[in-house]
Amino acid sequence: MKPRRLKVGIGQAPMVMGDKCENVRALLRFVAEAARERCDLLILPECHLVGWLSPAAPRAAEPIPGPFTRKLSGLAKRHGMAIVAGIEEREDAKLYNSAVFLDRQGELQIRHRKIDELDLGLAVYTRGTSLAALEHEGRTVAVDICADSWGPEVTDALYLMGARLIFSPSAWAVEPGGEATNIAWITETYRTRTKGRDLIIVAANGVGPVTQGPWKGRILQGNSLVVGPDGKKVLQGPTNKEAFLTVTV
DSSP states (O other), X not given: OOOOOOEEEEEEOBOOTTOHHHHHHHHHHHHHHHHHTTOSEEEOOSSTTTOTXXXXXXXXOBOSSSHHHHHHHHHHHHXXXXXXXXEEEEETTEXXXXXXXXXXXOOEEEEEEOSSOOHHHHTTSXXXXXXXXXXXXXXXXXXXXXXXXXSHHHHHHHHHTTOSEEEEEEOOEEOTXXXXXXXHHHHXXXXXXXXXXXXXXXXXXXXXXXXXXXXXXXXXXXXXXXXXXXXXXXXXXXXXXXXXXXXXX
């Protein structure tokens, strides 16, 4: 099957740390926007129920499938649109920083648990131990999460598994004033991952102040990013503003 061009919506969603109801409302707004724009796929940020390292994570986390992913599944099927979303996952006593890939029929095709979790994150989330790639409409796609793309191990493995399109829910947080330096480093890192390859990385980042946890005082800077193939920057979202972006890949 020849790969078809995909219109991808990127939800650079606002984050209210610890407020699951408000964050879910925001995410569902972006689902509705992507449906209006007739997107083939929507990607949403990392840990966007209550925010990365929020102390609310233990009570807000859900099983997969669970209430939030079932809601997304129904919307994916209704709109005929695949959805990639970051979610705080609970399985028994463990919490995971996870992301799901739901296809156009609302079926759960990938559940990825973040592997390259920062040391701070390991105080809350259990590290993932597996990778998956998926044949989706004529191409092989995969999911990683944020820092999974910083080193070569995860992206190299996914590329060797055949992935040519990686969706990466993210939560880039930086001290105010450091946004330009941070996004320049992230862009160069993605260029390194995609240089010499027919590979695209699509990352959705949230936006808003980090008001809880060890990174309190930082900000989620936005600047959602698409890089590749061969290291070319295709799209960058605005700084410190919520935004709905589209890109055709």
